[in-house]
Amino acid sequence: MTESLQSDLLFEAFETQRFRNNAETVLSRLEKHLADLSIRGLELTDPAVLTEAARSLMTSDRDRPTAFDEEQLAAIVDLYIRTGIQVHSPGYMGRQFSGVVPLSGVIDFVSSVVNQPSSFYEAGQLPNVAERIMADEFNRFIGWDPERFAMVTTSGGSLANLTALLAARNRAFPGFWARGNSALGEQVRPAIAVGADVHYSVARAAGVMGVGEDRIVRLPLDDRQRIDAALARPALDAAEEQGLTVFCLVASAGTTAVGAFDPLDRLADVARERGLWFHVDGAHGASLLVSDKLRHKLSGIERADSLTWDAHKMMFVPAPCTLLFYRNREDSRGAFRQTASYVFDERQDIYTAFDSGDKNFECTKRPMIMPLWALWAIYGKGLFAEKIEYLCALTQEAHAILEKENDFETLHHPEANILCFRYRPEGFGDADIHQLQLDIRNRIKSQGNFFISKVDVDGSAALRVVMMNHHINAGHFQMLLDEIRKAGQPQ
Ligand SMILES: Cc1ncc(COP(=O)(O)O)c(C=O)c1O
Structure with missing residues (x-):
């Protein structure tokens, strides 16, 4: 009898009530995550530590379906959110992917379920x-x-x-x-x-x-x-x-x-x-x-x-x-x-x-x-146009701020929402400026308040911000500059 091959636990994994409970567990966490607009960068976890944490969340008997554990699901989702790049935070200025319009995530969820x-x-x-x-x-x-x-x-x-x-x-x-x-x-x-x-x-x-x-x-x-x-x-x-x-x-x-x-x-x-x-x-x-x-x-x-x-x-x-x-x-x-x-x-x-x-x-x-x-x-195109226009204008504003700072060097006039520049305090020669930018980028990354990237411009490293989040304003950029100055001090 093939039926005896199917345990109750197999059917339970597909139950719709369970599906609803799982979705609610996840939703409540995501809502909290999205509501947190504090300034956060990247908190890098040692991969060995994260592997250990992830392994500890895995059921010990993996040969047959196991009784479901809602707390285990919650812990998995918490770990996922906590160790991720904080794309919704105003501290995130580093890369070209962004915090999504939340509704698009909801539709993606539908896609994953209806497959x-x-x-x-x-x-x-x-x-x-x-x-x-x-x-x-x-x-x-x-x-x-x-x-x-x-x-x-x-x-x-x-x-x-x-x-x-x-x-x-x-x-x-x-x-x-x-x-x-x-x-x-x-x-x-x-x-x-x-x-x-x-x-x-x-x-x-x-x-x-x-x-x-x-x-x-x-x-x-x-x-x-x-x-x-x-x-x-x-x-x-x-x-x-x-x-x-x-x-x-x-x-x-x-x-x-x-x-x-x-x-x-x-x-x-x-x-x-x-x-x-x-x-x-x-x-x-x-x-x-x-x-x-x-x-x-x-x-x-x-x-x-x-x-x-x-x-x-x-x-x-x-x-x-x-x-x-x-x-x-x-x-x-x-x-x-x-x-x-x-x-x-x-x-x-x-x-x-x-x-x-x-x-x-x-x-x-x-x-x-x-x-x-x-x-x-x-929403129509208006939502996108408004956000893109804001981000490009914000990048221009950031450029204008930099132009007034003697210890920063601008490298281009931004055409979109990407801005590259260097911190160039007195006393540093050209030869050291390259390494200084790399050090600053890494220090900022490890401090965990902002996440920015770096790129070589004309053969020498530059700091790079990509404005993808409409919660960012000029004040946040000023805060970033202060962090850069601190990170640029001899360590
Ligand atoms: C200009 C340009 N082309 C192509 C790509 C690659 O796109 P994807 O990351 O979607 O593969 C990128 C990504 O940063 C890009 O900036």
Whole structure:
């Protein structure tokens, strides 16, 4: 009798009353967590200590279902929250992921329970429809022909960049997918042109694709850390003279380091003249498109062939949630070419026409669009525009504060919500300034009031803040500067 294989404990684990109790336990803790707006940075726990704490919460008999323990669940959730990066605190100024709009977390919770992967319409009907709706909504800001563009969601901006570059390569070298390098002929050496400050995922994609990191043509930057469009042509000429066949030009709309926006219009000219695929990595900054005040930073975006847009950054939804846009629908089918009778149908019908499995790398994919669509459906674009505009204005204000401080050095005029600067008190030579920033960053991290990051600017370390939280105000930034001064004293 197979029934005897099923204990009561198995059924109990799936009981709906238990589900409600579990959810209430978790909810009450999350509510408290979100309500705590005290200034907190990162409290790093020794991994060995945390492993020990986590192990102590594991049931000793793991071979069969065990009686449920609500206290154990509460302890697991407490440990999870307590040891995490405090993205909701005004002390969190360090990275590009953020405290989410709480409702988006609630919708993500629904996704986790109903479990509807979204690469295929039959598995996730509403997610697939919501993807089309959000594609149309966002394309209003991009400006492509609504009948011809396409969008696919991917698990993160890195994967979106790889996917777009694959599509670009397969368009430039049509035999590559089937025959690999041998389709190229002896003399052809595919290459990619990027800004010197491009995100590392683009170079990684080149490595994955077999283009090779040494065939990345790094275009020089101007004094605003953007690709210098005037120098792009000679750099591309030089690459050709060296025997490289550049097939794609990648611009950044919001560089990771300083949030600089490459001049898309002028680079689109360059790409068009040379027949290059023009990819824009807007993982960080594409969200500025939803703001009437800030959209101009991406002027020329309508001339791109593809665009990466991370909603888990400046649209404040749970990670990952990335939208990869293509100007031409045919290009969106170019990255991958597969037959697989268990998922791909020979003939499309009205349902499978909504599938994205042929266009994204993932087979099982989170219905990541749902939190974004639900927020958009309920609040509209105003919520996002207001928050983004506040964060960018706050960053300008922080820059203005720094300009008045003699012991700080500003390094760029912020274009978005990323600001890099150095603490430069008297008595430190250039040689020591680099190490001083690294020491300050680490000391601030260990003090636990603020969390900031660091990045090399022009070859020397700088402190980096990313304003992702509308609870932060200029007063918090002043407090951070005081902490930096203290951390910068000889220890
Ligand atoms: C400009 C840029 N591109 C790509 C990425 C990678 O995105 P993800 O972390 O979603 O893979 C980032 C992440 O910081 C980024 O800033």
